Amino acid sequence: MKRVLTAVVLIPVVLLIVFRAPLWFFALAVAGIIILALHEYLSIAETAGYKPFHRLTYAVALLPTLLVCAEIWNTTARHGLFWNEFSGSTSLVKACSILLLLSPVIFGIPLVFRKDLAAGLSSAAVSIFGVAYVGFSLSLLTALRANAVDEILVVLVLFSVWAGDIAAYYVGRSIGRHKLAPVVSPNKSWEGAVASVIGSVCIAVLIFHYQWQISEWFAGPWLRKYWLFPTPSSRPFFFVPSIHVILIGVLTNVAAQFGDLFESALKRGAGIKDSGTMLPGHGGILDRIDALLFAIPVVWYYAQLTGFLHR
Helix, strand or coil: CHHHHHHHHHHHHHHHHHHHCCHHHHHHHHHHHHHHHHHHHHHHHHHCCCCCCHHHHHHHHHHHHHHHHHHHHHHHHHHCCCHHHCCCHHHHHHHHHHHHHHHHHHHHHHHHCCCCCCCHHHHHHHHHHHHHHHHHHHHHHHHHHCCCCCCHHHHHHHHHHHHHHHHHHHHHHHHCCCEEECCCEEEEEHHHHHHHHHHHHHHHHHHHHCHHHHHCCCCCHHHHHCCCCCCCCCCCCCCCCHHHHHHHHHHHHHHHHHHHHHHHHHHHHHCCCCCCCCECCCECHHHHHHHHHHHHHHHHHHHHHHCCCCC
């Protein structure tokens, strides 16, 4: 019952933020999730015996989101509030690239001043991985939401993951016989995994079929910046070839399933069941977004490399 009630409350809030919140509020929500998820990730790492750099990990993980917001607001001030002027991709790629290249310096310097150097390399590695795993991945949501063409992908990744989870649960519970990853997650089956892929592809087909109608739910540029109410907008409609719909549905789901299994592996390695207790019946924040942390980068890079939404 707790699980159902939490979902009933949480899902409408998430959808309200996705569709109606102004960009600055959406970015703040993403930043808040980054902090909460990182807190749980670092707690898992400590339980496993590592000693990550807490404050520095938070700071570096939040930088891409803050820089994306800075570019959005700067572009808005210079060019006005037109939908096609919003793009946080450039600053995001630059920020992530620079931070990854400088990560040995960023986390290596404070290591020099630590008293306990026995696990210095593992501590720095855990912190750097947390930045990429949680911070960089979730920051891509802000970049997607900032563009009126790419924002449909936010809906895609959320609903695709949710549909995949539901399909895997019911099919795996009913006819699941062959274990998918018995060491990491004994309850998952190959039957459920296949059903999950099919569910995600079906959702992808529906989302792109009703792409125009879904896009109209998003608040317009003026209200994205200031208010929380809908406004008329002129968004172009792009026909998406079926091959892209199917591929992105499959890739999103496969990445999501591995994201779920990966977080389960982290918890099992640390000897814990849930990443936290913030969400009654669901565990922690990381337990709820583990699939998204792998799925979001896959969706973002697929869209950037193929350009299928901008043709």
